[in-house]
Amino acid sequence: MVESRLTGPVRIVGAGLLGTSVALGLRSRGIEVILDDASPTHVAIAADLGAGRPAAPGDAPQLVVVAVPPDVTARVVAAELEAYPDAIVTDVASVKAGILAELVAQGADVSRYIGSHPLAGRERGGPLSARADLFVGRPWVVAAHDAISYQRAGAIDDLILDLGATLVEMTPEEHDRGVALISHVPQVVSSVMARRFIDAPNAALGLAGQGVRDVTRIAASDPDLWVQILGANAEPVHDILVAVRDDLDRFIEALEAPQAPGARRRVAEELAAGNTGVSRLPGKHGTDKRFTTVIVMVDDRAGELARLLAEIGEIGVNLEDLRLEHSPGRQVGLAEVQVVPEAAERLSEELAARGWRIAG
Amino acid sequence: MVESRLTGPVRIVGAGLLGTSVALGLRSRGIEVILDDASPTHVAIAADLGAGRPAAPGDAPQLVVVAVPPDVTARVVAAELEAYPDAIVTDVASVKAGILAELVAQGADVSRYIGSHPLAGRERGGPLSARADLFVGRPWVVAAHDAISYQRAGAIDDLILDLGATLVEMTPEEHDRGVALISHVPQVVSSVMARRFIDAPNAALGLAGQGVRDVTRIAASDPDLWVQILGANAEPVHDILVAVRDDLDRFIEALEAPQAPGARRRVAEELAAGNTGVSRLPGKHGTDKRFTTVIVMVDDRAGELARLLAEIGEIGVNLEDLRLEHSPGRQVGLAEVQVVPEAAERLSEELAARGWRIAG
Numbered sequence: 001m002v003e004s005r006l007t008g009p010v011r012i013v014g015a016g017l018l019g020t021s022v023a024l025g026l027r028s029r030g031i032e033v034i035l036d037d038a039s040p041t042h043v044a045i046a047a048d049l050g051a052g053r054p055a056a057p058g059d060a061p062q063l064v065v066v067a068v069p070p071d072v073t074a075r076v077v078a079a080e081l082e083a084y085p086d087a088i089v090t091d092v093a094s095v096k097a098g099i100l101a102e103l104v105a106q107g108a109d110v111s112r113y114i115g116s117h118p119l120a121g122r123e124r125g126g127p128l129s130a131r132a133d134l135f136v137g138r139p140w141v142v143a144a145h146d147a148i149s150y151q152r153a154g155a156i157d158d159l160i161l162d163l164g165a166t167l168v169e170m171t172p173e174e175h176d177r178g179v180a181l182i183s184h185v186p187q188v189v190s191s192v193m194a195r196r197f198i199d200a201p202n203a204a205l206g207l208a209g210q211g212v213r214d215v216t217r218i219a220a221s222d223p224d225l226w227v228q229i230l231g232a233n234a235e236p237v238h239d240i241l242v243a244v245r246d247d248l249d250r251f252i253e254a255l256e257a258p259q260a261p262g263a264r265r266r267v268a269e270e271l272a273a274g275n276t277g278v279s280r281l282p283g284k285h286g287t288d289k290r291f292t293t294v295i296v297m298v299d300d301r302a303g304e305l306a307r308l309l310a311e312i313g314e315i316g317v318n319l320e321d322l323r324l325e326h327s328p329g330r331q332v333g334l335a336e337v338q339v340v341p342e343a344a345e346r347l348s349e350e351l352a353a354r355g356w357r358i359a360g
Numbered sequence: 361m362v363e364s365r366l367t368g369p370v371r372i373v374g375a376g377l378l379g380t381s382v383a384l385g386l387r388s389r390g391i392e393v394i395l396d397d398a399s400p401t402h403v404a405i406a407a408d409l410g411a412g413r414p415a416a417p418g419d420a421p422q423l424v425v426v427a428v429p430p431d432v433t434a435r436v437v438a439a440e441l442e443a444y445p446d447a448i449v450t451d452v453a454s455v456k457a458g459i460l461a462e463l464v465a466q467g468a469d470v471s472r473y474i475g476s477h478p479l480a481g482r483e484r485g486g487p488l489s490a491r492a493d494l495f496v497g498r499p500w501v502v503a504a505h506d507a508i509s510y511q512r513a514g515a516i517d518d519l520i521l522d523l524g525a526t527l528v529e530m531t532p533e534e535h536d537r538g539v540a541l542i543s544h545v546p547q548v549v550s551s552v553m554a555r556r557f558i559d560a561p562n563a564a565l566g567l568a569g570q571g572v573r574d575v576t577r578i579a580a581s582d583p584d585l586w587v588q589i590l591g592a593n594a595e596p597v598h599d600i601l602v603a604v605r606d607d608l609d610r611f612i613e614a615l616e617a618p619q620a621p622g623a624r625r626r627v628a629e630e631l632a633a634g635n636t637g638v639s640r641l642p643g644k645h646g647t648d649k650r651f652t653t654v655i656v657m658v659d660d661r662a663g664e665l666a667r668l669l670a671e672i673g674e675i676g677v678n679l680e681d682l683r684l685e686h687s688p689g690r691q692v693g694l695a696e697v698q699v700v701p702e703a704a705e706r707l708s709e710e711l712a713a714r715g716w717r718i719a720g
Contacts, residue, residue, distance in 0.1 A: 119567050133719070139567050170563060178564030186553055186572040191634030192607040193549045196541060196600055198637045203530060204538030207479050207499050208641050212546040214574040219638040223631035227624050230611075234618035240556055241612050247552040248605045251590075255601065258594035264587050271583035274551030277558045278579040281568050303673050305682070309666035322665065324682040334488075359488055 005158045008032040011061035011087070013076055015039075015046035018092050018118065019067030020130035023051035025163040028132045034059050038068075046127040060084070063155050066091040070228040074102035081109050088155045090116045094179060095232040096143040097172035104147075114153050115143040117175060118165060119183075125222070136164035143172040180236035187218055187226060188241060194219030291320045292344035296335045297357040298324070308335060308356065315350045317343045334359055365518045368392040371421035371444070373436055375399075375406040378452050378478065379427030380490035383411035385523040388492045394419050398428075406487040420444070423515050426451040430588040434462035441469050448515045450476045454539060455592040456503040457532035464507075474513050475503040477535060478525060479543075485582075496524035503532040540596035547578055547586060548601060554579030651680045652704035654697045657717040658684070668695060668716065675710045677703045694719055 009032035012019045016037075023033045023046060033052030037043045043054050064080045064087050066073060073093040080089050081103075089112055093099060096115045103110050120138040140160045142153070160167045170178065194216040197205060230237055251270060254263045298304045305324060312319055321338035339347055348358050369392035372379045376397075383393045383406060393412030397403045403414050424440045424447050426433060433453040440449045441463075449472055453459060456475045463470050480498040500520045502513065520527045530538065554576040557565060590597055611630060614623045658664050665684065672679055681698035699707055708718050 119569050121569075138569075141567065168563065168566065174561075174563065178561070178567050181556060181560055181564055182568045182572045185556070186575040188608070188611050188630075189549055189553045190571075190575050191631050192604050192611070193546055194634040194637035195607055195630070196545070196603060196637060197640045198633060200541055200640065201534070201538070202642075203528065203534065204541055205640055206528065206642055207501065207538050208542045209479050209481070209498075211550075211578040212542045213641060214577050215546040215550050216634075216638045216641070217574050218571040219634035221631070221635075223628045223635065226631050227628045230615065230627055231618045231624060234615040238612060238615040241608060241615070243556060244552050245605060245608045245612060247555055248548070248601060248608065251548050251552070252598060252601050252605060255590065255594040255598040258591045264591060267590055268583045268587045270548075270555070271551050271581070271586050273558060274554040274576075274579035275581075275583065277554035277556060278576045280557045280560065280565055281573060281576070282562075282566055303670070305679070306666050306669040306673060309669060310663070313663050313666060319665065322682070322684040324679075 006031055006155065006162060007062055009034050009059065009061050010159070011036065011055065011059060011064045011080075011084070012052065012067060013037070013064065013080060014067035015042040015051070015127050016067060017121065017125045017127070017129050018134075019065065020046045020049065020051050020127040021120075021132065021134035022065055022067065022092075022159075022163065024049065024130055024132035025135065026159075027051060029162050031162070034061060042127050046130070049127060049130065051127070051130070061087045063087060063159060064089040065159070066093075068093075069225065070095055070099075070232050074099045074106075077113060078103055078106055078108045081112060085109075087112065088152050089113045090156050090159070092116060092118055093232075094183070094229055096141075096175045098176075098232050100143070100145060100172050110145070110147045112148065112152060114145065114148050114156050115172065116156055116160070117141045117143070117179070118160075118163075120165075133164065135160075138165050139168045140165035141168045141170050141175050143175050144169050145172065176233050177236045180233055180240055184230060184233055184237045185240045185244065187221060188230070188237070189244065190216050190219040191221075291338040292341040294337045294339060294344055294348050294351070295359040296337060296351060297359050298335045305335060308337075308351075311351065311354055311356075312337065312347065315347060317347045366391055366515065366522060367422055369394050369419065369421050370519070371396065371415065371419060371424045371440075371447070372412065372427060373397070373424065373440060374427035375402040375411070375487050376427060377481065377485045377487070377489050378494075379425065380406045380409065380411050380487040381480075381492065381494035382425055382427065382452075382519075382523065384409065384490055384492035385495065386519075387411060389522050391522070394421060402487050406490070409487060409490065411487070411490070421447045423447060423519060424449040425519070426453075429585065430455055430592050434459045434466075437473060438463060438466055438468045441472060445469075447472065448512050449473045450516050450519070452476060452478055453592075454543070454589055456501075456535045458536075458592050460503070460505060460532050470505070470507045472508065472512060474505065474508050474516050475532065476516055476520070477501045477503070477539070478520075478523075480525075493524065495520075498525050499528045500525035501528045501530050501535050501538075503535050504529050505532065536593050537596045540593055540600055544590060544593055544597045545600045545604065547581060548590070548597070549604065550576050550579040551581075651698040652701040654699060654704055654708050654711070655719040656695045656697060656711060657719050658695050665695060668711075671711065671714055671716075672697065672707065675707060677707045 010026055011034040012023045013036045015035050026033050034055050035043045035046050035052045036055040066076050068076050070093040073091050077089055077091050094117055118135050118140040120135050254266045317339050323336040352358050370386055371394040372383045373396045375395050386393050394415050395403045395406050395412045396415040426436050428436050430453045433451050437449055437451050478495050478500040480495050614626045677699050683696040712718050
């Protein structure tokens with residue numbers, strides 16, 4: 001365990017999913033954590049989980065992490081800045097520009113405040129869903145602004161690194177436009193799609209497969225939370241929604257006369273644009289464009305996959321990702337081996353030379 | 361193995377993903393399968409996989425399954441009805457009313473035709489992706505019509521039951537409205553959302569989490585296939601898209617003046633309607649309920665995954681499926697190991713005893 005540069009104590013305001021997860025992560029690195037929440041039950045649960053101790057008079061936190069709902073975040077941050085004049089304060093709300101503007105308007109001491117946003121969450125909220133590794137490998141945006149010194153902002157960087165997250169620096173405005181695109185608009189799109197199921201016949205809904213389930217999964221999100229988020233980021237969300245609506249209108253127009261000249265081409269272009277767009281999402285599973293997939297047929301016998309991986313190691317190619325498709329009723333599985341494009345051809349050749357069957 | 365009521369042979373026209381999967385499933389029940397495809401390579405691959413034998417003069421199929429792209433389905437079905445005057449013919453295209461109408465208009469003998477549609481598929485097409493259990497537990501719609509007798513339609517029912525699918529009877533029109541709602545419109549919605557990523561900054565896309573990935577996963581679907589599907593089901597898709605567009609307009613209007621009286625309430629109502637809608641989707645049958653996932657943390661070092669697999673073999677647990685999640689900037693990957701439920705606990709314990717970190 002590398003020693004943390006945070007000396008602590010760290011005060012967490014809001015012992016919900018995010019706050020308690022931050023607390024658990026810091027505790028696992030030996031840092032003193034102080035818990036506070038409007039709900040004494042949340043504090044008690046979080047303390048029972050080993051996330052820290054309840055707040056007490058005379059606490060002198062080095063760092064305060066405000067993890068409360070977005071529409072009260074600015075108010076709570078302002079109160080914390082005032083209550084702990086030696087502390088650096090951050091928050092984890094999912095919209096950033098409005099909070100900073102509100103603090104500045106109130107005359108709060110923003111030389112000790114820097115907002116942040118961990119891109120992590122779970123379907124279930126509350127301290128019981130918290131986990132020390134919630135942020136491991138996830139992006140955590142620090143919303144840089146000019147009124148806080150580099151040195152003071154460093155405490156937030158230490159927090160993020162301690163929790164295993166990846167620090168991403170953006171201005172509050174860049175952040176808010178970014179999350180409008182990759183989080184807030186997808187939420188709206190998922191919700192309006194799911195709304196169509198309200199009056200649908202059961203038989204039709206019974207045909208639902210993985211595609212529609214994926215598209216509408218986040219339609220189950222908490223409306224109370226999302227009203228706050230969408231309201232706080234209304235302008236960027238609005239602008240992207242208008243563009244989505246205009247694209248939908250093009251589909252609608254083409255489908256009004258699907259046999260008309262050009263209608264098929266227009267539909268194809270819209271669908272192809274969707275292909276291009278989704279291919280730009282970085283790094284997950286089979287879709288990572290940085291890597292090339294080599295598909296190897298693997299006999300359904302114990303040890304075959306281990307042998308394949310050992311031989312890939314011998315060949316000296318670094319495995320970036322792997323997926324095994326194995327289906328009952330077939331005598332072979334398909335191992336999808338992802339490697340950097342430069343290595344794919346050599347890997348295919350050397351594996352084939354060793355007797356492996358390459359399927360693609 | 362319960363004996364099939366199909367006597368066979370069954371002729372499969374189109375040895376792609378669906379056709380070859382039907383063939384593999386029937387072969388595993390001992391039924392004779394005849395393969396045909398415009399591509400001799402597809403026939404050869406499917407035959408190599410054990411899916412049946414190539415077509416030959418004098419074949420006398422009991423049942424013909426047409427599994428070709430939607431826009432040539434009616435033509436191929438008509439040709440099969442004529443070529444095999446004693447056979448019952450079905451197809452597996454994803455739109456049904458138009459095909460029946462086209463056959464009737466052509467004067468084809470629809471007393472031997474009944475369309476069907478298995479709600480199953482995979483990201484990759486082609487015979488190499490086929491699997492005998494592709495249809496197990498999935499809905500398979502039989503598009504009932506009055507011109508075929510109950511007795512003749514029974515051959516299709518037997519086919520569906522043999523493949524382990526769940527038979528759903530609907531009229532062609534009910535089917536087409538149903539799939540517009542739970543498949544075709546979600547495809548369009550996913551595509552228009554993903555299109556917005558084309559011009560997005562990399563930093564914004566780097567914030568993408570599971571939610572947006574799920575919403576836009578099917579935006580990667582094949583435009584050629586989807587142009588055919590959307591064109592063949594234009595009217596129901598159009599009508600639902602208009603309703604989605606109207607809901608989007610309500611969001612857009614509310615976000616134009618998010619502080620206006622009633623704006624928050626309207627946004628909350630739209631989101632709550634999405635909750636209600638998605639809750640109507642019945643219990644998921646897409647994921648493989650037969651297996652339990654054990655998540656193991658694997659250090660990002662050469663040979664670690666091979667060592668894990670070798671030790672799983674030593675423990676004596678059979679690996680059903682494997683997926684590795686590996687993200688740049690992280691020192692560990694997560695190996696999702698799927699095993700039969702009875703083995704999961706023992707595997708977790710024995711791996712932990714050998715020093716592996718179990719993440720779930």
